[in-house]
Amino acid sequence: MSDDDEGVKAFGASFQGFLRNMANQSPTEEPPVVRWVREHLGVDPAELVVVSATFPPHDVPNLQRALDGWADEPGRSLEVRGLRQGQAHFHSPSLSQLLSTQAGGLMGGGPTELGPASYEDRVLQDDTVLSCLSLGLLRLVDGDVRAIAYVHKGISFGDAEQASVALEVLAVDVDASRAVLADLRARIRRDNVYRGQVISISTSEHFGKVKVEFHRVPKVSRGDIVLPVGLLDRIERHTTAFARHRERLRAAGQHLKRGVLLHGPPGTGKTLSVRYLVSEMPDRTVLVLSGSGLSNLAATCQLARLLAPSTVLIEDVDLIAKSREVNEGANPILFELLNQMDGLDQDADVLFLLTTNRFQVLEEALSSRPGRVDVSIEVPLPDEAARRALIALYGRELDLPGAALDGIVRRTEGVSAAFLRELVRKAALRAAEQETPDAQGRLAVSAQDLDGALRDMLSGGKVARAIVGFRQAEDEVG
Numbered sequence: 001m002s003d004d005d006e007g008v009k010a011f012g013a014s015f016q017g018f019l020r021n022m023a024n025q026s027p028t029e030e031p032p033v034v035r036w037v038r039e040h041l042g043v044d045p046a047e048l049v050v051v052s053a054t055f056p057p058h059d060v061p062n063l064q065r066a067l068d069g070w071a072d073e074p075g076r077s078l079e080v081r082g083l084r085q086g087q088a089h090f091h092s093p094s095l096s097q098l099l100s101t102q103a104g105g106l107m108g109g110g111p112t113e114l115g116p117a118s119y120e121d122r123v124l125q126d127d128t129v130l131s132c133l134s135l136g137l138l139r140l141v142d143g144d145v146r147a148i149a150y151v152h153k154g155i156s157f158g159d160a161e162q163a164s165v166a167l168e169v170l171a172v173d174v175d176a177s178r179a180v181l182a183d184l185r186a187r188i189r190r191d192n193v194y195r196g197q198v199i200s201i202s203t204s205e206h207f208g209k210v211k212v213e214f215h216r217v218p219k220v221s222r223g224d225i226v227l228p229v230g231l232l233d234r235i236e237r238h239t240t241a242f243a244r245h246r247e248r249l250r251a252a253g254q255h256l257k258r259g260v261l262l263h264g265p266p267g268t269g270k271t272l273s274v275r276y277l278v279s280e281m282p283d284r285t286v287l288v289l290s291g292s293g294l295s296n297l298a299a300t301c302q303l304a305r306l307l308a309p310s311t312v313l314i315e316d317v318d319l320i321a322k323s324r325e326v327n328e329g330a331n332p333i334l335f336e337l338l339n340q341m342d343g344l345d346q347d348a349d350v351l352f353l354l355t356t357n358r359f360q361v362l363e364e365a366l367s368s369r370p371g372r373v374d375v376s377i378e379v380p381l382p383d384e385a386a387r388r389a390l391i392a393l394y395g396r397e398l399d400l401p402g403a404a405l406d407g408i409v410r411r412t413e414g415v416s417a418a419f420l421r422e423l424v425r426k427a428a429l430r431a432a433e434q435e436t437p438d439a440q441g442r443l444a445v446s447a448q449d450l451d452g453a454l455r456d457m458l459s460g461g462k463v464a465r466a467i468v469g470f471r472q473a474e475d476e477v478g
């Protein structure tokens with residue numbers, strides 16, 4: 001240890017002694033915050049050890065819930081005070097700074113007084129709002145044990161410099177402080193506001209403010225999906241069935257983390273299938289990653305593990321891979337994703353569900369890093385039987401011309417499922433326009449309506465055809 005360090009240490013010790021003397025000699029000048037703490041703990045806080053933790057910003061509502069839950073246990077109570085500082089600080093003082101501040105003291109911002117606690121509202125699922133303590137001191141009572149907790153904004157200098165929430169705990173016995181922290185952490189895990197929800201985490205450009213959004217995924221059932229025979233079973237085997245047999249598989253030493261990629265042309269039902277899978281696994285937490293949320297990849301994967309069983313959903317993963325212009329071939333963002341997938345503990349029940357319209361873009365990256373995606377399943381354009389079934393599905397409330405459908409089915413070789421849905425809709429519109437005002441019963445769609453609708457959809461040239469999902473060469477269209 002250098003002389004300088006010794007000097008600093010000695011100064012620190014004598015300064016602490018000085019503070020203590022000040023407090024002893026002129027108790028009337030003890031800062032109100034220090035008195036509030038001392039009276040609760042029954043001892044001079046300067047002699048105690050502070051235990052602290054920081055939480056990521058998305059845990060603000062979880063910490064609030066944990067504190068509320070902690071205090072709800074029998075024999076426990078909680079009293080909150082805010083702090084009124086002489087001047088606003090971007091960084092709030094730590095607890096030890098707060099407690100060693102004499103009037104006009106260390107922070108240079110004038111004395112810190114007790115005042116109203118600061119709360120900020122967080123919007124949770126179904127637009128419920130939770131007011132969360134953002135700056136405040138708490139007196140905790142647990143039977144005979146007394147502790148002080150201090151909630152404030154910490155700053156963590158991790159991968160992205162992000163505002164976080166800091167919690168410091170002070171008790172006569174340091175083990176009591178640790179127990180309070182451990183209890184709160186367990187509650188954050190167990191009573192997490194995101195558990196079982198569909199959420200996405202994004203960071204705004206300004207001040208790196210983290211936003212967690214709750215999404216509502218439309219319910220899709222098996223009957224809403226038309227795929228080649230056996231394909232949906234195959235998708236289910238790697239997703240819902242895996243989840244159903246989780247315990248058995250885990251006990252049999254099988255790892256639970258898995259990656260499933262659905263690929264195929266646009267409008268063939270990848271997103272629809274994803275929605276179906278989400279509907280089928282309502283207890284899993286779903287973390288949606290999109291282009292803008294990709295900076296939160298690490299945080300999202302961490303949350304996925306904490307909240308397992310969970311699903312990390314990345315739709316149109318090729319777009320993410322291409323979202324920032326990078327030199328051909330190398331794809332740092334995609335590789336980062338694959339690394340995160342790889343980094344997760346094998347035993348974590350986390351399903352990565354990816355979709356893409358452009359498999360070729362991913363092929364190289366995936367084959368150079370095997371094991372990240374366990375299965376890739378092609379969702380193809382509908383064959384003849386599927387096209388017939390799709391027209392029937394989307395026309396189930398219509399009166400369709402039975403025999404004339406054969407021609408339409410034949411002439412729509414190469415179109416997507418989404419195309420057929422639009423075709424039926426356009427034909428229904430034509431039918432409705434020709435009806436008499438007093439028409440009743442099912443809307444009758446004629447062969448001419450379907451024919452007109454098909455011509456309509458094909459009339460816009462190549463680009464229009466591509467948009468509506470038509471893959472067939474022009475001269476094949478009858």
Ligand SMILES: Nc1ncnc2c1ncn2[C@@H]1O[C@H](COP(=O)(O)OP(=O)(O)O)[C@@H](O)[C@H]1O
Binds near residue numbers: 390418419421
């Ligand atoms: N296999 C399918 N079965 C039934 N409807 C489908 C199918 N594929 C697409 N559709 C219809 O087209 C819409 C768009 O399909 P989507 O699943 O979003 O396509 P993508 O494969 O590009 O994700 C769906 O919401 C649905 O109405």
Ligand SMILES: [Mg+2]
Binds near residue numbers: 270271272315316355
């Ligand atoms: Mg899609």
